[in-house]
Amino acid sequence: MSASASSASPATTDNVAIKVYRYALDPTPQQVEILRRYAAAARCAFNFALGLKVAVYEAWKRHRDRLIAQGMTREQANKAAPKLRVPTRNRAQAYWRQTKGQPFIGPLREGEERPVSYPWWERVNNRAYYTAFEDADRAWQNWLDGLAGKRPPVGFPRFKRRNSSRESFRIVHSLTSPDIRFQGHRRIRIPGGGGQPAFTVRLHKTARALARKVDAGKAVITSMTVAREGHRWYASVVARVQHTPPAGPTRRQREAGRIGVDLGVAKLATLSDPLHLAPGTPAVEFVPNPRLLENTARKLARAQRVMARRYVKGQPPSKGYLEAKARVAKLHALLAAQRATAQHLFTKRLVQQYAEIALETLNVKGMTASAKGTADKPGKRVRQKAGLNRAILDVGFGEINRQIEYKAAWHGVTVFRVPRFFPSSKTCHKCGWIDTGQTLNDRQFRCGSCGMVMDRDANAARNIKLNAV
Template sequence: MPTQPDVQRIFLAVREQPFIGPLRLGETRRSIHPWWKGVNAIVCQQAFRDADTAFANWKSAGRRGVSVGYPRPKRPGRCRDSFRMFSVRLVAEDLRHVRIGGERGGQPAFTVRLHRPARRLARLLARGGVTKSVTIARDGHRWSASFNVRIAARPAARPSRRQQEAGWIGVDLGVAVFAALSDPLIVGDDKLQLIANPRHLDNTQRQLRRWQRRMARRHQKGVPAHRQSNGWRQARDQVARLQALVAARRGSAQHLLAKRLVTQYAHIAVEDLRVKNMTASARGDALNPGRNVRAKAGLNRAVLDVGFGEIRRQIEYKAAWHGATVTAVNPAYTSQTCNRCGHTDGKSRRTRDLFACTRCNHTTHADIGAAINIRDRAQQMTGEPLAGGVRSEGATR
């Protein structure tokens, strides 16, 4: 199996070779792939390196005890359009333009105007940062450049006085309720314990389905994407725009929640959810077909629209910036356990929102009670005493 240096040598040797074979009348001899001349060689080198890493991970999967499938090539229209480069820099004293370097005999250098000033990048470079690589990607109809800057490691952040006074908070993520919190979270002028699910995908689903149906009607079977009609390309671009819009709105809501949590509290307790298992398909097979397949598919879409794993990832890396700590607890029976007496009974959850303990008759919102249980479990794991020495009491209904 050739490695990245081997493939790169073959690429450089074949790139300039002319087309071998008889020519038609009046046809001039050309290279095998003429578009290679307009592509920066660094882009191809990075693609070879990614392929080398993918095959190395696949070959060492058994030794490492992980499950990694055989590398699959990217398909046009199916994968995200992105590539990496190195020779990209900000234009001197101009935060609106970046200069992309060229290569001899290949892509010429050119300047690109940015949608907004790159002030944050300029500050990092002014503090001694060094640009290592730049990833250029397309999301829908927009292009973005992500700069990978290496800077000196900062000393570990410490929680502020406000965070230390606030202490612990438990977070219960869900579908009906975006996030339920054990303690109030300041959002603008309000203090919230229940954050409604924005349902970004559902709000765009009607338009998305209309353009997807139009795209399916205009598709010519057996014809490659570059030879499809202009109407099909128009529908495809519109579908990509809507999906990029949904992704941007979802990411914005996730970032806002994570930022507020790590800046207002010193300790955040979250559930250790197995999202891959939660969103497994219910189709089954021919001998053992699944039950309620349509309902399970809708639930999977709703779970992925909220983004449980992404919210936890953002909380963890933002917590290091602001001196907060994150503790993941076992989510089993958190919504069926009374946060006052500790009694666990599935019958205590009368409805989706109402929790009424069958032992002590304590009544609270089911999601807020679960968030309090998550916080208490995290405190017990870390040896922290519970609030007031007893189980804290949630908001009553």
């Protein structure tokens, strides 16, 4: 898999844009061990901070449950239970510093030695811990905000398991004395700590674009996240880049005007006007769906069966199981990289060639809801709906919309949308007649008023172009 740097953040101010540049790494076997040690330390630090929060929460629940047992309602008990202070990052950090070198507290069996607390903290940069404490705070706050209705609800924060959580760590540094920096265009320096010296890791491809901006004072690196995806390690470098938004679209974009985009499954997108996906190729109005998940499904299913056969419940993972698990992870990583490439290519061409982009307002969560129903009212055609859900998620409607939004701001392009319930597929774009009897099986739109006949999705794209505001 070939992976290169890509900027993928919509955060932009008047003169500064917060951009993320993602680079594939080529670490040596010794460096892989260091990266895994950093990631394991960050995971343990996250669990340490979350454990403090959960302990306080469980104590509060015991108080509340006693009040409920005495006859209070749950709402009354929630208000009457004593308020306990949940430790935040600073408190977790202070407690960790106080106890990290001390033996565990508790009784010992005969002949046992008292282990030292947190043996994973050595030979790791301290900032990998502090950012993990921040991540625990964010996970806890997201759960609370979901309960309060301030954001979509999320589940109760979970501890990160050793063999199933994503290996990653994040490091921030001081902007006045940066520790994270490029050495040349093909190496990046990762800070050390705790007896581990700083080390440089080779990049799979050049970082010339960002390195030159940093050297010229046009960009400042603020943090870096290193993570393993499948068989590769990646470094996502966050930088504040000097950015002057364009005053408006270019002359070529203004001449092209507006384009309507209808996302779909049979075709990735149907366009109201032609789009050049690559230089020297003819323009297209139908962008084909690469069907990446469908093309990888057989290999993935075979690899997952091998992994399942090698798993023995209650036993430590064998070498064969770990190899099969790595094979499954590699296939998923390749699939994700191919999907991201297709999405970035399509969205980049859109914002480069048109001054206005008209989109649908999609409720992806509702579109991909399960059809299984309940025990009293079981759903119909559950397997077919599950297959449609997988196809929609494989295309990535939400990600394509997100990319168009932030890339449009970088290119002086305006994004318009039609209302969520606008019947773009059932309305004739010429005369406005609405076909109320149309079904999903009708792939041709036939107007009962003016007689116009054309592809259903092409008609929808034209309606989106004409009616987006």
